[in-house]
Each structure stands twice: as structure tokens, then as C-alpha cells.
Amino acid sequence: MEKQILHIDVNNAFLSWTAVEMLKQGSQIDIRQIPAIIGGDESKRSGIVLAKSMKAKEFGIRTADTIYQAKIKCPNLKIFASDFKIYRKYSDKLYQLLLQYTDKIERFSIDECFLDMTYYLMKDSLLNKAKEIHKRVKEELGFTVNIGVSNNKLLAKMASDFEKPDKIHTLYPQEIPEKMWNLPISELFMLGKKTVPKLYNMQIKTIGDLAKTDQKILEKKFGKHGIMIWEYANGIDDTEVKYEKENPKGIGNSITLPENITDIKKLEELLLALIEQVTYRLRSYHLLANTVNVQLRTKDFEDTSHQGKLDYPTASTKEIYQKAKKLLEQMYKKQIEIRLIGVRVDHLQSKEEQQLSFFESKENEKQEKLDKTIDELKQKYGYNVITRAGKMKIGKMLKLKDIE
DNA sequence: TCTGGGGTCCTAGGACCC
DNA sequence: TCTGGGGTCCTAGGACCC
Secondary structure: OOOOEEEEEEOOHHHHHHHHHHHHOOOOOOHHHOOEEEEOOHHHOOOEEEEEOHHHHHOOOOOOOEHHHHHHHOOOOEEEEOOHHHHHHHHHHHHHHHOOOOOOEEEEEOOEEEEEOOOOOOOOOHHHHHHHHHHHHHHHHOOOEEEEEEOOHHHHHHHHOOOOOOOEEEOOHHHHHHHOOOOEHHHOOOOOOOHHHHHHHOOOOEHHHHHHOOHHHHHHHHOHHHHHHHHHHOOOOOOOOOOOOOOOOEEEEEEEEEEEEOOHHHHHHHHHHHHHHHHHHHHHOOEEEEEEEEEEEEOOOOEEEEEEEEEEEEOOHHHHHHHHHHHHHHHOOOOOOEEEEEEEEEOOEEHHHOOOOOOOOHHHHHHHHHHHHHHHHHHHHOHHHOOOOOHHHHHHHHOOOOOO
16 A cells, blocks of 8 residues: 655754743744844854745845854844754644654654655645644744645655755655656755765756666766665655654764863763763663763864773663773863864663673672652752762863753 | 754774684 | 684775765
8 A cells, every 4th residue: 555654854953942932931023034044153163044934035144054154244243142942842742743643753863754645635735734734834833834745754744855945845756757856866855965976977957867867887986875866866665654763873962162171081071071961861761881982173173083892781870981981081182272062972782781790799789779860959959969070070161951 | 154953873993702 | 734614793985965
């Protein structure tokens, strides 16, 4: 049976949601109607454009521009800080509304969902349902969405990306030559800035060119990726809407520092602060990590990372910190100026699968209890209420955000 | 000019074993 | 002394997404 798929994409999500929240708080202006952006903080060296209004777009401002560039393009630009608590709130409201149509919803990102409507359409058509959702979101939630309508996820996603904002588009298989093949390859999902120039050199410029290229040639040049982009160009995608909540495959935290650092002691303190957040999230999923990965970025934007296996699966702040500290020592070369430090844990497993280890000692039990107690206090009184060595001053320095 | 943060998946190459 | 392949596991780094 042919699948019936919708892709819902919130228009300028961070900016629209901020606008709705401001209006609710009594603001007289709707920042969607003026040149405005949501951006990072230049003083913390995270000054890029995360979202823009249509008016800002008219000035040539693009997502991921630096705020510096954006202000040159539009001196009157209004800039608002990002606030993920607000985004989470409106994302949840959208999800609750969509649940009235199907429970087969994949939350692809904070502002995008796939809906599998295959078994939920009685006599109505998929397009009519899309129209109803489109109207209700605007009227009841106060922001607009684009909706893509098709028989698989890839085509629905491509369709929702056509003309914006506030539009519904279909892209059924028979419409591919007319609606998709004339587009430049850069518009195809999963074709980024590294692959596009390589295809251009092969005289492949439109999605149609790619669709008609011999799959073998693409496979030889790009491996698995080559097969996938050929299938995408031909509208082929048989992946399912993943509506069941899945555990993450890895959890990480990283931070761009307000100033470059050369002092390894400082880096170690930062590492501990980052690991506290990572392990807190890890424990809240009831997961254990098998590997730790430490990442450094130099002032020249050179990235290096080192990964190491833990002696046994763990979610302990102390255990993971000890390993991470060793990795940091291995990789950090004296005097190199560090711009960013990050840590992530991978190869996660659920606590139930834990093999009782020979190494599990009294000391570990003690650590586990300590972590648990701290987590409970954090849940009760807020994330920043209790910290380990050095965390307070680092927290202040970085203005580490509360996590939910 | 200055360039975020959080993810997933893939690949190349080295170590080691048979 | 010099010579094979195949398989597995591991790590570093890259490409892409929002």
C-alpha cells in the first residue's frame, strides 16, 4: 500500500516563535514584520544568524551569516537572543495539535515533523488534511508552516521546501520531472557544499542531470553516498516515519570560549563542567557510555578529537572525567590557542544491559550514589544549584545556560 | 570580516589474529 | 627471510543535517 506522508516545517521557526511569545507578553510590534533576526552573542564569539524575518531576507541576510555581516547588509536590523525554552514550548504545542491527526509522528528536529497518515485517512484526501492542519496551526497557534505532501519522506520534505512561507505543495512521483528535476543540485536534501562542486565538475548541475547519471559512476566516486543521492534525485526513499521515541546514539556538549585559552588547567575545569552536563543527561536517559571523545578547536579553526574506551560502561561523572582528562593531556600541545572545547559520550547502552563487572567496586557504588543525589537536587532546585569543584566561576564566566 | 551547538552516519587506515 | 589475504575492532576525521 502506498504511503501517505506529510512534512510540516515551521516558517522561520525561532523568529516566528519569538514573535508570538512577545505579542503574548504585550509587545506592540510583530518582529516578523520588520527586519529582524535571532542571533548569538558577538561578545561570546557566537555571533551568527540563527533565523531571519522575510524583511531581513530582503536585505540579503542569510542563516549562518555573522551578525557583523548582517548589520552591514541592514544597519537597522533588530537582533534578539535565542531562547530554547520558548522554542521547546511552541514545538510541543505543534506536536500536540498534530497528535489529533495521527500518532505516527517523527519529530525530525525542533521545528520539523513527518506524519505518516497512511492508516488515518478515511474518506478525506491527504491534501485536504494538509489544508486543515495548515489553517488550524495558523489560527490556533499564531504561526505559519509549510507542508509537503507526498508518498515518501524525501519527496514530502523536498515539497515543503518549495515556495515559502505559509504554503502547501504536493510532490507526487509523477510530478518529479516537472517540479524537481529543473532545480539546481544544491537544493537536493543531503547534497552539501563539499559534494556540489564535485558534481558541477562532472557537468551535473540540476537534480534531473543527477537522476539521469549512471548510478555506477556515482557509486565509484562517492560510495554509498553516491547511491543515496541518485535515489533521492529519482524520488526514491523507502524509510519509515520513526514515531517511536528512540534513545540518543551519543550525547555531547561543547563551547566556544569568550577568549582563546592556552592554560591546560583551565581546559580541565571546563572539561569537568561540560562533563557534568553530559553525564546528567546521560543518567536522565538511564544510559551508560562506553566511549568518551574530547574535541578541541584552535584559533585557526583546526579541529582535532581523541576518543577512548572506558574500562566498563558507566554514567559516572568522575569516571568519565578521569578518562577525558587523559585524552586531553594526550592531545593538547603546549601554547596552542584553543577556541572551542567539547566532550561527547558514544556507544551508549541501557542500564539494564549492564554486565556486572569485576571492576565494580565499593568506590563506584559511592560515586553512583553521589551522582544520583546531585541529580535529584538539580531536578528539585534547578541545574546550577549544586556544582562540583570550580564550576561556579566557570559557570559565571561562560554563563552556562540552565538545562531543562 | 568572522565563522554555534547538537546530532548521525560513513570511510580510511592501523593493529591484530588466523 | 619474505611472502599472502581475509576478518574484526578501533580511532580520527569528514560530510551532512537542523
